[in-house]
Amino acid sequence: MSPVRALPAEVAAVRALIAEGYTGIVRAADDREQFWIRSALERLAWADTALAGVVDGRPARLRALTTTAVTAAVAAGSAALARMIGGGLPVALALAGPLLALTLYRIGPARRRPATPAPPELPGPPGSGLAEVPAGLERARVRLVSAGLRRAGRANWRPPAMRRVIAADPVLARLAEADLLLCQAIDCLERYLDDLSKDWP
Amino acid sequence: MSRDDPFAGGVAPRLRRLDRDLAEAIVDAQCRDWTADRPDRVGFARLGQVRREVGRAAARYRVSPRAVDRTAAPAVLLAGLLVVAPLLWLAPDPGRPLPLAAIAVAGLWAADLFRAGLRRLRIRRARHAPDRAAPIDDPFRYARARRTIESCAAAARADRSYRRRGAAADLEYALDWLSAAQEELPRVR
Structure with missing residues (x-):
């Protein structure tokens, strides 16, 4: 029986593999502004930020705190306003209901801006070439998927349950998002290599 | 084709519905890939690209996706x-x-x-529910998505607003990715 590895360690390993792939692309690609290369680099950086959000739980806790504080403030404020007007509980409720709905709607949906990735500038010695990078990224993906499956639990390994687990668990949703971005990066790289091998004019 | 149904609402609700459809298909295909039920890591990635471009077009219409599920x-x-x-x-x-x-x-x-x-x-x-067919394999879904994207792009091209006319270009990219997702171009190896 293998020891159960903790999620942060697993995520750190995946991030290291992604960073390795990133530097591999940066070193091997002659034109970084080429469409496929640029998209692959972008997606790798986004996947890295998504994985960084898995380990760091502070934003989620901060959001919960903010929501609570804003709710309390709006309710207290509308009650005080109702007092000032001279109405009782019905007036306070009539004021607080729409105001709370409005504020929770404004806060509610996670307005995530895709963070602008900061690419590490590493003009080091040329590595083994671009052709080996997808294999390394696929290794990263295998680790990521096994971490996700372990997180979901063995009972949920059938697609109908898996869909709902991904929708319900924010950590797993982030892992799935990172996996999607990683797959896109691999796909972009493979299409670039495919174009190169066709040797079009 | 200019527009699919003039009474189906404006561009924004159509884009929102399309985004929801795509998200459902992507998550389903990803689950099937993770659980080795239908191993294919390319199809859902390309559908994800479609969704990204559609989302960019929707942002030009100031459509915000609703993060509300059935619970x-x-x-x-x-x-x-x-x-x-x-x-x-x-x-x-x-x-x-x-x-x-x-x-x-x-x-x-x-x-x-x-x-x-x-x-x-x-x-x-x-956990014990019967499984259905994978929506990513449904050809009618691709046809519907293509029709929606084309009609939305036509409507965007005829829009008066400069910002919204830019959505047409994003939707063209989305069409490219959609056909790439459906046809699965041959690769090296």
């Missing part, structure tokens, strides 16, 4: 009925600012708790 409304209803109403009924003089704030916060947390419970219940029920 939100019952959870809020339960919290209102089981927590907020009894507290309002039992608390002495709940119209004062501090009690009302406490009741609102209690209702918020109760809604969160109920939501987590309902989600767990849904997962538990889905």
Whole structure:
């Protein structure tokens, strides 16, 4: 029986593999502004930020705190306003209901801006070439998927349950998002290599 | 083709519906890939690219995706009925600012708790549910998405606003990715 590895360690390993792939692309690609290369680099950086959000739980806790504080403030404020007007509980409720709905709607949906990735500038010695990078990224993906499956639990390994687990668990949703971005990066790289091998004019 | 159905609403609701459809297909295909039920890591990645471009076009229309699933409304209803109403009924003089704030916060947390419970219940029920066909394999879904994207792009091209005309270019990219997702170009190896 293998020891159960903790999620942060697993995520750190995946991030290291992604960073390795990133530097591999940066070193091997002659034109970084080429469409496929640029998209692959972008997606790798986004996947890295998504994985960084898995380990760091502070934003989620901060959001919960903010929501609570804003709710309390709006309710207290509308009650005080109702007092000032001279109405009782019905007036306070009539004021607080729409105001709370409005504020929770404004806060509610996670307005995530895709963070602008900061690419590490590493003009080091040329590595083994671009052709080996997808294999390394696929290794990263295998680790990521096994971490996700372990997180979901063995009972949920059938697609109908898996869909709902991904929708319900924010950590797993982030892992799935990172996996999607990683797959896109691999796909972009493979299409670039495919174009190169066709040797079009 | 200019537009699919002039009475189907404006561009924004069509884009939102398309985004929801795509998200469903992507998550389903990703689950099937993870569980080795239908191993294919390319199809859902390309559908994800389609969704990204559609989302960029939707952002030009100022459409924000709704992060509300099917558990939100019952959870809020339960919290209102089981927590907020009894507290309002039992608390002495709940119209004062501090009690009302406490009741609102209690209702918020109760809604969160109920939501987590309902989600767990849904997962538990889905464990033994019969599986359906993968939506990513459904050719009609691709046809519908293509029609929607084309009609939205036509409407965007004819728009008066400069910002919204830019959505047409994003939707063209989305069409490219859609056909790439459907046809699965041959690769090296």
